Amino acid sequence: MxxxxxxxxxxxxxxxxxxxxxxxxxxxxxxxxxxxxxxxxxxFDERELELLIGGLAEIDCEDWKKHTDYRGYQENDQVIQWFWKCINEWDSEQKARLLQFTTGTSRIPVNGFKDLQGSDGPRRFTIEKAGEANQLPKSHTCFNRVDLPPYTDYESLKQKLTLAVEETVGFGQE
Incomplete structure (x- = not known):
């Protein structure tokens, strides 16, 4: 050019x-x-400011689970059971931060997770098997996807997922 x-x-x-x-x-x-x-x-960082302005929405974990796709995992796999157990134990702020980590926003659509949007239109929340058990989960906000390594125990999943959600900012996500 x-x-x-x-x-x-x-x-x-x-x-x-x-x-x-x-x-x-x-x-x-x-x-x-x-x-x-x-x-x-x-x-405040941009995530905290969004939570302060928009408030915390009550996140329905059953609706979230119902409208989730899996790649490399199946719904009944142990890692997936641990994932949902962890989410159900979290408070509203932690759930909102996970949603923000994986989708780019801490708010759910008015009609729930069935109306979740990606960068190219409607796109379901997806958990993909990726990485090694010693790695943190990775998010792809344009695709509403979290890459979840195959952890070998619940405590590892909980610790690594919490760390990823609480400590990842800005361009640490894709």
Whole structure:
């Protein structure tokens, strides 16, 4: 691609992504900061801020389980039983963080998990067998998928899943 075309492409992209909504975005930020001072917001990361603004939804684990697909696992496999046991033991905030870790949002659709969306339209929550038992689970938020290694005991699954959900931020996810 010629240098002039590349420069034009960069300018067009910059305009479409930021410049054309710059005035509206500034008005939004000014209004937001009028309600909540910036120094109070700065102490939160984007996940905490979403939970504070949106609140915690009551997550129905049975609905979640009902609308889950498995790859490499079956619903009755021991690791899957441990996964759901762990989730059922968690409080609402931990469940919301798992949902955020795997889907990119801590909120469920109005009609429940059957209406879960991915980056390309409707996409069910998926647990895929991937990785080694000494690794942490990995998420793919565009696909509502968690790669869950084949852990050999419940405590390992619980410890590694909790660590992944609580400590992973930003680009640690795919």
């Amino acid at each position: 010629k240098k002039i075309n590349m420069n034009m492409l960069i300018l067009i992209t910059e305009w479409r992504i930021s410049k054309r909504v710059e005035e509206q975005f500034k008005a939004f930020i000014d209004g937001f900061n009028e309600l909540i001072p910036q120094e109070l917001v700065n102490v």
